[in-house]
Amino acid sequence: MTGAQRKLLVAAATALIATTAAASDDAELEACFAAAEAEYQVPSCILRGIHQVETSGSKSTNMVSRPNRDGSRDYGIMQHNDFWIRYFQRNFGITAQQIVQDRCLAIRGAGYVLRYEMNRARDFWTGVAKYHNPDPVIGYGYVLRVANAAKRFGCQIK
Numbered sequence: 001m002t003g004a005q006r007k008l009l010v011a012a013a014t015a016l017i018a019t020t021a022a023a024s025d026d027a028e029l030e031a032c033f034a035a036a037e038a039e040y041q042v043p044s045c046i047l048r049g050i051h052q053v054e055t056s057g058s059k060s061t062n063m064v065s066r067p068n069r070d071g072s073r074d075y076g077i078m079q080h081n082d083f084w085i086r087y088f089q090r091n092f093g094i095t096a097q098q099i100v101q102d103r104c105l106a107i108r109g110a111g112y113v114l115r116y117e118m119n120r121a122r123d124f125w126t127g128v129a130k131y132h133n134p135d136p137v138i139g140y141g142y143v144l145r146v147a148n149a150a151k152r153f154g155c156q157i158k
Helices: 003-040 044-055 082-092 096-101 103-121 124-132 136-151
Strands: none
Touching: 003 044, 003 103, 044 103, 044 124, 044 136, 082 096, 082 103, 096 103, 103 124, 124 136
């Protein structure tokens, strides 16, 4: 085997390993979205749409936003804000660090928040709007972005 062939073989093996790792990562996240759907009775395609809108579908851990206009920050792949982080800490003992580092926990947290807001609003789409902002009028544009993103994940939006 020549040096060029060895380099090509190493490059191909590296690409295969990266592809396999990405597929495994995708399967893990898909299982997390499915678990949140089952636990909180919210469509996983909507949760995936939220994930897409919030972080462009990033799978990265250690995501913490720059300060928002009100000085708060958003944490993890589902971008939970300080209000929800304090709520999770107070009610479940879940810290911002856990939400940032554990993608599945962040997704389950998103399922919880979405179900909570849907129950409070007594309306599905108002709940989605309130996931983003307590004022559903401000959240209207967010709803449109989430609905559009959710279609790519199998949601039948009417």
